[in-house]
Amino acid sequence: MQISISCGAVGVELELCREGVSAWEEQTGNRVEIVSTPNSSTERLALYQQMLAAGADDIDVFQIDIVWPGILGGYFIDLAPYSDGAEKAHFPNLIENDTVDGKLVALPWWTDAGVLFYRRDLLEKHDFAPPETWAELTAIAGTVQQAEREAGNGDLWGYVWQGRAYEGLTCNGLEWIDSFGGGTIVADDGTITVNNSRAAAALDLAASWVGSISPRGVLNYDEEAARGVFQSGRAVFMRNWPYAWSLAQGQDSPVRGKVGVVALPAGSPDGQRSACLGGWHLAVSRFSEHPAEAADLVLFLTSAERQKVRAVRGSYNPTRPALYEDQEVLGVSPFFDTLYETFETANPRPARATGTRYNRVSFAFSRAIHEILSKGIEPAPRLAELERDLLRLSRGGQW
C-alpha cells in the first residue's frame, strides 16, 4: 500500500520528515512517498488549494499551517474516530484551533512562536542584558552596531526580521502591535480593532528601524533570508521561529555557541509580551483512497516519541506539555523551559474570526505595514485606510 505526504523543506524539516516516515514504513510495511512543497507558506497554500479544489488524490496527508483549518477544513476528514483520544495530550488551544464545526480536521505536529535570537558574545562584550522592551532593543542594537562598525566589523546590522509583504510580515506586525497593547487586527468576535493609537506607536518605532538598525533590504526578507544574515554573523538580533536555533548551533555555523534566545520584547516596561503563534499540523485529505492508513501515519508522526526526536534533533517545539519536562529535550534546547509560557500563550492570528477571508485580511494588513515601513508614510492615516478596507472585506465586520 502506498500513500503520500507533503513535507516542508525549511531548515532540516525534510530530513526529519523522511526519518519519521521511514520509521512508520518499517513498523507497518506500507510505502510512503514524500512530496516536497514550496517553502513560502503563501505558495504552499496556493498549491494545496489548486489540488484540493480539483479533487486530486495525489497527496493523502497534508502538512498545513495553523491558520489554514478555517480555509481548508472542508477538504479534510474528521480524525476523531481514528485518534482514540490522542488529541487530549496536546495543548488544548491547538486542538481548539484544529476543530472546525465540531470536526477534528488536523492534529498538531509542532508548535511555533516568534522568538528573539541574540548574539550572546556581542551583548556580553558591550555589557548589555537581553532587552526587555522594544525601546531597549532599539537602543542596544544601535549602540552595538555603531561600536562594532567602528571596530572594523562594517557589515554588522542591529536587527533583522521578516519584512517582505507576506504572511511573515503579518506575524511580525501583529507582535509589535499586540505587545504595545494594540490588539490583534480583528478581535475574536469579528470587531476590527487595528486602527488605534497604540498600533500607530508600535509602527512608528518599527519604521524607525529600517535603514538605521535594520538594512533596507529587510523589506524583502523572509525567514531564511533573515537567518542567512544572522547566521553569517552580520546581525546582533533576529526575530525568527525556534527552528533557527538548531541551525545556528550547527557544526558549520559561524555563530555556533554565541547565540541566545529570549521571548520577544514588551511594548513598555510593565506591558505585555506577544508572540505570533505558528506551527504546522497534519491533516488527511477526504479524497484519499486510504484514509485509515493516512490517519495512522498522522497519529504516528504526532506521537510523543516522534515529537521528541524532532525536538532533540531539530529544536521543533512539541505540542504536548509533557515533553516540556523531558530532560533530554531541555538539554538540547534549554530555551524550551524558559519560553514555555510564550509557547503556551502565544497569540493566534485572527484566522478563526475571519474564516475563509483570512488571507485577504492578512494581505491587506501586511501590505499596509509594508507601505508604512518602505515609504515612510504616517501610520495613523494608513491604519484608518486599512480599517476601511477591512470593513469593506467583512461587509461591515460580519465576515
Added chain:
Amino acid sequence: MTSDLTRARIRSAWLFLAPMLLVLALVAAWPLARTFYFSLTDAELSRFGDYGFIGLENFLAESRGVTYGILADPLWWVAVKNTLLFALVSVFFETVFGVIIALVLNASFPGRALMRAAVLIPWAIPTVVSAKMWAWMLHDQFGIVNDALLRLGLISAPVAWLASSDLALWSVVAVDVWKTTPFVALMVLAALQMLPRDCYEAARVDGIHPVRVFFHVTLPLIKPALIVAVIFRLLDAMRVFDIVYIMTGNAEATMTMSVYARQQFVDFQDVGFGSAASTLLFAAIALLTVIYLMATRADLGGRAR
C-alpha cells in the same frame, strides 16, 4: 458565377483548415470564453461549481455609498501603471540594445559564430532560473552586484535593489532587458542578413557617413522585422508574470496585472474576481496592440508589397 472546380477547391480549403480551427477553438477561444463568463459570476475556488450570475459587479458595483469591484480597487490601478511602465521601458531598451547588438554581430570579425551563440545565453536560460539567480545577485547583504559596485567605489553603502519601492521595478526591468534583448537582436540580425548589398556599395561610393546610412537605408529596410519583434515583446511584457513574481512576490511596488489576477484567483480563491481581472488584462493587451498596429501602420496580413 463559380465553377465546379472553384467550389471543390473552396471545399477542400475548409477541409484542410478545419483541424487548425478546431484546435484554436479548443485551446484559445473556449478558455477565453470561460474566463469571460466566470468574470460575471461570484465563483470561488473553495466551492467550485456552486456559483451565481452577478453581472458586472466584479468590475464595478455600488452598495450603501461604497464602491466595490476591480475598477474601484486602487491596487488594480497601481498594477496597471506598473505593467505599462514595465512594458514600455523594457521594450524600448530591448529594441535599442537589440539593434546595436545585431549591427555588431552582423559585421565580420573573428569569432563571430561564437559571439552569436554567446549572446543567446540569457534568452536560453529558463526565466525561473535566471530570475532566482538575479535575486541572489541583487541581494542587499551578500549580493555580488552590491559587492562589485562597492569595490568600484560607485556606491558607499549596499543598495536594497529589490526591497526599496523606488528601485524594485527598475531592477526587474533591468533583468528583463538582460534576458530578452537577445530575442530582439536575433530577429534584427535575421533581417540584416537579407539586406541588398548594392545600396551599401552605392552609399560607400558616394562617401555617405555610416550613421546617415543607418538611418536612411538600414532602418527603413529592417523596419518590418523590427515592428514584428516589438509587437511580440510588447504582448509578452504586458502579461509579464514569472520574473516579477519570483523576484519580488506580491509586493505592491512591482505588482503587474498578471500578478494581481493570480493573487485574486489563487491566494484569495476568488475565481470570479480573478477572471474579471484577466478579462481586463486581455482587453488592455488587445487595445494596446490595436493602437500599436495603427500607429506603425504595420501590415501583418502579408499583403504583397
